[in-house]
Amino acid sequence: MIQAPVKVKKYGGTSVGSVERIRKVAGDLVEEHRHQIPQVVVVSAMAGSTDELVDMAFKVANRPRSRELDMLLTTGEQVSIALLAMAVHDLGSNAIALTGAQCGIVTDGNFAQARIQDVQTAKIHRLLEDGNIVIVAGFQGVTLDQEITSLGRGGSDTTAAALATALKSSCEIFTDVDGVFTADPAIVPEARLLPWISYEEMLEYAASGSRVLHPRCIEIAHKFNLPLQVRSSFKAKAGTTIIRKEILEEVAITGVTGDAGIARIALTGVRDVPGIAAKISQSLADAGINIRLIIQGIRHDQSNDVSLIVPEQDAQRSGEVLQPVSREVGAEEIQIDTSVAKVSVIGSGVASNPSVAARMFQTLAKKKINIQLISSSEVRIACIIEQDQLESAIRAIHKEFGLEQLERKKVEPA
Ligand code: ASP
Numbered sequence: 001m002i003q004a005p006v007k008v009k010k011y012g013g014t015s016v017g018s019v020e021r022i023r024k025v026a027g028d029l030v031e032e033h034r035h036q037i038p039q040v041v042v043v044s045a046m047a048g049s050t051d052e053l054v055d056m057a058f059k060v061a062n063r064p065r066s067r068e069l070d071m072l073l074t075t076g077e078q079v080s081i082a083l084l085a086m087a088v089h090d091l092g093s094n095a096i097a098l099t100g101a102q103c104g105i106v107t108d109g110n111f112a113q114a115r116i117q118d119v120q121t122a123k124i125h126r127l128l129e130d131g132n133i134v135i136v137a138g139f140q141g142v143t144l145d146q147e148i149t150s151l152g153r154g155g156s157d158t159t160a161a162a163l164a165t166a167l168k169s170s171c172e173i174f175t176d177v178d179g180v181f182t183a184d185p186a187i188v189p190e191a192r193l194l195p196w197i198s199y200e201e202m203l204e205y206a207a208s209g210s211r212v213l214h215p216r217c218i219e220i221a222h223k224f225n226l227p228l229q230v231r232s233s234f235k236a237k238a239g240t241t242i243i244r245k246e247i248l249e250e251v252a253i254t255g256v257t258g259d260a261g262i263a264r265i266a267l268t269g270v271r272d273v274p275g276i277a278a279k280i281s282q283s284l285a286d287a288g289i290n291i292r293l294i295i296q297g298i299r300h301d302q303s304n305d306v307s308l309i310v311p312e313q314d315a316q317r318s319g320e321v322l323q324p325v326s327r328e329v330g331a332e333e334i335q336i337d338t339s340v341a342k343v344s345v346i347g348s349g350v351a352s353n354p355s356v357a358a359r360m361f362q363t364l365a366k367k368k369i370n371i372q373l374i375s376s377s378e379v380r381i382a383c384i385i386e387q388d389q390l391e392s393a394i395r396a397i398h399k400e401f402g403l404e405q406l407e408r409k410k411v412e413p414a
């Protein structure tokens with residue numbers, strides 16, 4: 001009979017990036033196993049291996065089909081679960097490695113971005129009761145039709161959140177950083193680790209260039225009120241816990257993030273008539289290009305300038321896709337600029353503190369940083385600036401808001 005509550009843990013690619021690291025993770029798991037703690041462990045592919053598989057796919061084919069891409073990419077996780085289970089055996093504990101399909105992660109049939117529809121837990125419970133550490137391949141599932149699917153790049157986090165929800169357990173994401181910081185410590189050495197953050201804020205971090213957690217994982221955790229803990233797999237430190245905003249003290253801003261991996265596409269002088277934005281966005285959607293931001297500005301000559309922010313790697317293709325559309329909508333020209341970056345301030349108090357925006361813009365002005373585009377939401381203000389000014393912008397904003405001294409408290413016990 002299981003006594004202690006089940007723990008779901010997820011280890012990212014760097015945490016299992018070498019055989020030594022796999023043995024280290026195995027050691028940590030065995031330690032808890034000896035304390036009778038039932039563990040379900042989700043693992044990513046070893047660092048870099050998914051990228052290598054993608055590379056190979058594009059070397060054998062110009063347009064590999066997504067079904068076979070999923071077939072290929074999901075093998076990375078199969079390597080790491082098998083190695084981790086072997087390392088656990090070697091230390092004298094029982095573990096069993098399961099693919100997504102074997103463990104009952106049922107998804108829809110959208111290859112490359114499948115959504116989890118059901119998590120069958122009977123087998124996991126049985127294996128745990130038999131005294132196993134259950135090691136599950138992240139990022140993958142199976143359709144009712146036995147097709148192997150992947151959840152999209154970075155999707156192992158999502159597997160962990162879905163399993164924790166189904167098992168009504170806690171969820172710890174072990175990674176190569178200590179948690180979520182007020183800014184990237186590589187850019188701002190005095191950045192502080194945030195012990196708590198809300199789901200809404202964390203989603204903005206994920207959308208604003210922080211790659212700590214996959215957005216879908218945060219969405220699932222939010223929906224089911226699952227506290228998610230992000231912590232280092234190399235240090236025994238608490239990290240950051242993501243929880244409901246109602247139990248957090250509201251602070252104007254919790255952090256500043258940057259994203260240099262974007263490009264700005266502008267269609268200038270497009271006709272000011274209904275249906276133009278629809279045409280532009282539909283053509284990019286059809287090409288599978290994700291528009292991160294779209295801004296339309298009015299000119300005084302009955303035409304509009306439309307600016308789009310897309311992932312940098314899609315810049316060239318976006319330009320090609322928009323060529324015919326730009327003629328249709330009467331655009332003067334298409335400009336593509338990959339030397340831009342986005343700097344964002346994030347915090348639960350952004351909407352209720354109008355001074356946040358003013359202070360952010362003034363700080364950039366003082367540094368002579370030109371703002372090309374601005375966008376805001378309840379919990380974020382983002383500015384598009386020149387990429388080579390990004391780090392200086394982050395440092396100046398961090399300082400302006402005194403983030404090196406940020407103390408945020410929980411207002412209600414867990
Ligand atoms: N291995 C997959 C990737 O690199 C999934 C993950 O690591 O979360 O995207």
Ligand code: MG
Nearest residue numbers: 012154211212
């Ligand atoms: Mg990841």
